[in-house]
Amino acid sequence: MKTKNSSLTAKEQATFAKKVLNDPVLFAKKILSVELWEREVEILQSIKTHRRTAVKACHGVGKTFTIAIATLWWLARYPDGIVLTTSPTERQVRTQLWSEIHRMLERSKFPFPKVKMTELKLRDDNNFAIGFSTNQAENFQGYHGKNVLIIADEAPGIDSGVWDAVAGTMAGGNVHIVMLAIRLSLRGLSSTPSPMNAVFGTASRSLHSIRRT
Ligand SMILES: Nc1ncnc2c1ncn2[C@@H]1O[C@H](COP(=O)(O)OP(=O)(O)OP(=O)(O)O)[C@@H](O)[C@H]1O
Numbered sequence: 313m314k315t316k317n318s319s320l321t322a323k324e325q326a327t328f329a330k331k332v333l334n335d336p337v338l339f340a341k342k343i344l345s346v347e348l349w350e351r352e353v354e355i356l357q358s359i360k361t362h363r364r365t366a367v368k369a370c371h372g373v374g375k376t377f378t379i380a381i382a383t384l385w386w387l388a389r390y391p392d393g394i395v396l397t398t399s400p401t402e403r404q405v406r407t408q409l410w411s412e413i414h415r416m417l418e419r420s421k422f423p424f425p426k427v428k429m430t431e432l433k434l435r436d437d438n439n440f441a442i443g444f445s446t447n448q449a450e451n452f453q454g455y456h457g458k459n460v461l462i463i464a465d466e467a468p469g470i471d472s473g474v475w476d477a478v479a480g481t482m483a484g485g486n487v488h489i490v491m492l493a494i495r496l497s498l499r500g501l502s503s504t505p506s507p508m509n510a511v512f513g514t515a516s517r518s519l520h521s522i523r524r525t
C-alpha cells in the first residue's frame with residue numbers, strides 16, 4: 313500500500329503499511345483520515361479480534377460509520393477477504409451502510425477501485441464486499457475456508473432462516489460476524505431463537521455494550 317509519507321525508506325514504508333493493515337484503528341486514521349470516538353475504537357478492535365461481535369446502542373452513536381470502516385479494512389487486510397453486508401431491506405442496504413462506504417472512499421488516501429452501488433472489488437474477483445437484503449440468504453453460501461466478515465446491520469429484523477445460512481458459513485475458515493442493533497429494539501428477541509439471542513440475551517442495560525465470543 314502506498315503512503316504519503318515519502319520521507320520513509322522503502323523498507324520503512326513496507327513496515328508501516330503492514331502495521332496499518334494489521335490495525336483497523338490505525339487504518340481508519342491513516343488511510344481514511346477519520347478521528348474515531350472511543351466506542352468506535354472498541355467496536356473495531358473487537359471485530360479484529362473476536363469471531364462474534366454484537367453491538368447494541370442508541371441511534372446516531374456511529375455504528376454504521378464504524379462498520380463502513382471495518383468493511384474497507386477487511387478488504388485491504390486480507391487479499392482474499394470477503395465482506396458480506398446485510399440489512400432487512402434493500403433500501404437500508406443502499407441508504408445506510410453503503411452510502412457511508414461511498415463517503416469513506418471519497419476521503420480515502422488509498423485509491424480504492426470504483427465502487428458500484430452496493431459492491432466493491434479490491435484486488436480481484438476473490439476480494440470483494442457486497443451488500444444485499446436478508447431475503448437473499450443464498451448469498452451467504454459458498455465461502456468456506458476464506459477470510460469472511462459478515463455484517464448484520466439492524467440485526468433484530470433479520471429472519472431466522474438467514475441465521476442458519478450464516479451459521480453454515482461460520483463453520484469453516486476465518487469468519488467474523490458483527491451484529492448491530494438499536495437498544496430499544498432488543499426486547500422482542502427472546503421469542504426468536506437466533507445467534508442474536510445468544511449474544512444479546514445477557515447484554516447489560518448500559519447505553520452501549522459489546523458482547524464478544
Ligand atoms: N468518528 C466520526 N467522525 C465523524 N463523523 C462521525 C463519526 N462517527 C459517526 N459520525 C457521523 O455521525 C452520524 C451518526 O453515525 P451513524 O449513522 O454511524 O450512527 P448509527 O449508530 O448507525 O445510527 P442509527 O442507529 O440511527 O443507525 C453520521 O452522520 C456519521 O457520519
Ligand SMILES: [Mg+2]
Nearest residue numbers: 375376377408
Ligand atoms: Mg446505523
